[in-house]
Amino acid sequence: MSEINIQNLTRDYGSGKGIFNVSIQVEKGEVFGFLGPNGAGKTTTIRHLMGFIKPREGSCQIQGLDCWRDRDVIQSRLGYIPGEISFFDDMTGNEFLKFLSDYRKIKKDNRIQEMLERFELDPRGKIKKMSKGMKQKLGIAAAFMHNPEILILDEPTSGLDPLMQNRFVELIAEEKKKGKTILLSSHMFEEVERTCDRIGMIRNGKLAAVDLVETLRERHMRTYTVHLDSPELARDFAGDFNGICDGSTVTVSAKQSLETIFMNYYGGDQNA
């Protein structure tokens, strides 16, 4: 039985919006990347998993429990970072984390402190005055504080600087080692590439492909070998274009943009 099991989930909002016949299985201990451009249906799918929306057609289960009916049971084992962070503006970060641990009735030995240190967040200020990145860090702390078995992360690194994005990637790798099941949505190929085992691509509400990261990378990376006049020039060229220098020969690889990859999958789709 898959940890996260979405079957033929359909939600039609009319005029082509919504999600159509989406099926995803995520196994225990797996990091699944959910990739797609803005408005593709990532958040709609996640709302179903969170029990915010009732499936009209199809079903979704987490650990064999129905995401709508048993949502409160599922939530005790689940950590969630929403795509749009909106906390209680009237509270300070500390008050909010204190409220959450009382509200969820979780024990004192939680992971709040660890998260604050890891992401160098000072939670003393009012949430209203916090920057996007600080709110995002607070969201990460809130999602990990009760040490959940399953993590659903909707564009978790938005607003984080590259250093913090790296820390987040490290965190995901550690959690994966602990056997956590993670579904991570993103619109950035690089982010999922670094963290995920498998990637599902969604576009216009339809799941276009589910593939191993390696397969995708091989299929969509092109390598070029460039000969330059001198080794000095080659070294500079390699530095500028992130290539591998060998004498006066440089090997550079070009990744296709997400949109190009999608085009490959969709081929002659007139919507593309």
Next chain:
Amino acid sequence: MLNMALYKREMKGSLKMLVIFAAVISLYVSVIISMYDPEMMKTLDSFYKIMPELMASVGMTAGATSLIGFMISYLYGFILLIFPMIFCILRGNALIARYADKGSMVTLLAAPIKRRTVAATQAAVLISGILLLVIYTTGLEIVIAETGFPNALVISELLKLNIALLCLLLFIGSICFLASCIFSETKYSIAFGAGIPAFMYVLQMLANTGKKAEAAKYFTFFTLFDAKGIIAAENSAMIGAGILGAGAVGIYIIGILIFCKKDLHI
């Protein structure tokens, strides 16, 4: 059934508003009760003779002789209805719809807490606020009446009257709460939560002016709150208050059920 952490947070959120409304009510109650004076009564009666419709529309009628009759005329027609009503509208909207609108409902629902518990806690917060306002008003009325006019106020009558008032206010609160549960956008929640009670109150004002407009009383729930009837121990007034109370319970429950079943695009 209730989540104490949420209840505490929301009661703190009610506090500022409760203090403001208690202050406003204190001002009016103390000024109006201290105006109870046969001489002044004549003046007010003369106002009534000059502009009976206007005075009647806000529930003020002439010829109130006892202190409680005086209070019913000048407090229970406008001040003790409108201010708690504004409290219900503002808090009712803030408790559910504003969270859904702003998206911070995610915080409440991405936790192992049943939606039923969240909604019931928010309903309890609104009910607690109304209860506190009525209890405070009752205590204040007793203190002011006893200091100004010892033994003029029959406490048992006042208690009966305020229980009926409580039923009416709980009913108003339930409408605001229901609107908050149905609509995930603040503008609609406010439009219905404020619009329905306000419209009903306008109908009541119309009905009070008498004549042809009296038929309006059949279309407003304010008619079920019959303050004079409660004091006169009329059965119909008691039943009216009972209907308001029972209706309030029913509407709170419907609101909670709707919130449990609805899709939240948060």
